[in-house]
Amino acid sequence: MKFYIATDHAGYAVKEFTKEVVKSLGHEIIDLGPDSADRVDYPDFAKKCANAVIEDRGSFGILICGTGIGISISANKVAGIRAGLCHDAYTASMCRAHNDANILAFGERVVGKGVIESMIEAFCNTEFEGGRHAGRVDKIEDGCVFGSDLG
Helix, strand or coil: CEEEEEECCCCHHHHHHHHHHHHHCCCEEEECCCCCCCCCCHHHHHHHHHHHHHHCCCCEEEEEECCCHHHHHHHCCCCCCCEEECCCHHHHHHHHHCCCCCEEEEECCCCCHHHHHHHHHHHHHCCCCCCHHHHHHHHHHHCCCCCHHHC
């Protein structure tokens, strides 16, 4: 598998550890920044990672900020991205199995290194189940679940 990784300043401290975990599992990882813990805006790096995943079909992304919330919201604004905000191996597995997530997002201030390792392993080892989930993912991609028709 090929991964792109990006963080903001609040996710920078675990980026190198995360990259090493991905490499140890035999996968490729490309670092999209930032190159220091200096303050940056997470939407810029979310967009950079999301666009790389879209342009490189079949690749995946990892996004990290303080909580994972802002960076995952930002990434999900890019058509074709399904960034799953995860807190443990179960949520990482389910975002792949049920949502066909192509980006794993998490918060440096929320999870520790052991959890990061288990989430990456779960994300990498889980395939999209398709079936009843495929129609739901199609609705997400079509945007038909959004808008004023929700009641």
